[in-house]
Amino acid sequence: MLTENNIIVLSKLKYRDYDLIVKCYTQKRGVVSYILRGVLKSKKGQTKTVYFQALSQLQIVENFKPNQSLHGVKEVKPNYIYKSLHTNIYKSAIVLFLAEILSNVLKEEENNDGLYNYIKTALQYLDNEEQYSNFHLLFLLKLTQYLGFQPEKRTSNLSYFNLESGVFEAVNTSIYSISGQNLTLLKRLLGINFDALHTIKVSAKQRREFLNMLLHYFELHLDGFKKPKSLQVLNDVFH
Known part of the structure; x- marks a missing residue:
């Protein structure tokens, strides 16, 4: 048909x-x-x-x-x-990385207008944006909402975040509890949309560490999730 x-x-x-x-x-x-x-x-x-x-x-x-x-x-x-997604070397690295992630995590053979429109709109934003070095961090974090393991925001004032349970906690309860710079950046990203992404200023080292934490979060919540092969290329481009 x-x-x-x-x-x-x-x-x-x-x-x-x-x-x-x-x-x-x-x-x-x-x-x-x-x-x-x-x-x-x-x-x-x-x-x-x-x-x-x-x-x-x-x-x-x-x-x-x-x-x-x-x-x-x-x-x-x-x-x-696209005007720049496939011609700008930095954006191309993000595209290859996110394509590999999405190919890995998207499984459902049924329509989901919310998820489709999220991906479509976010990519068009990236295509037109001039400050995008943290785009993939916010993209992955917002993607968790559609995959069913978005961090619980109601208690985001607490001092730790548990990667395994997906909730903020008052005390360090396990090896999956994070704090410090990763926690601070997580809280900031949870409170913004793409149009405010330019306000987030982090070093290349912190960006890599936060991305590794996010990928670990995906591994804990998605059966069969594997770190993408394009991760090294992405890190090299945004060194």
Whole structure:
């Protein structure tokens, strides 16, 4: 059945000699994988693959067949054309990192308009923003709301945060309790939106330490979560 759908590209993989499998987060169906048959065979087909860069926002006409794992794409066109996400080396590092995270954590094969719109809007913000070195920190923190383990804000005045339970505590209760600079930055990020991100000033070292803490938080709450391979590239770019 041919239907229109809006998609955000998560990953792509060469299949056989000339095919491409593209994993996407879609507005209507959640996570869907498409097969682009023969696109690597000709220059015309390869031109089509340019659309499917990491986290590209596209509108497609899909040939969706229930109970199949791979679906066809009849037509494709940009839904939003990035100005800098794929050309700015720093933003590109963030994009590759977040695409790997999203490909790892997004599993549901059903629509979630709130999550789709969050990812879409946040990426468009990043595309237009000139101060973005902490973008991925806030993006991941806000993503926890949609994944079901957002830090409990009501007691954020307390002196510790427990990564395992996801709540703030008055005393250090376990090896998962954090304090110090990571706690201070966590509280600040929990209280802002992207338009206030420029007010957060941290060193490269603190940014790396906070990101490692966030990734540990994801590991504790998501079965099978793995630290992304692109983490080293991200750290190198924002050294």
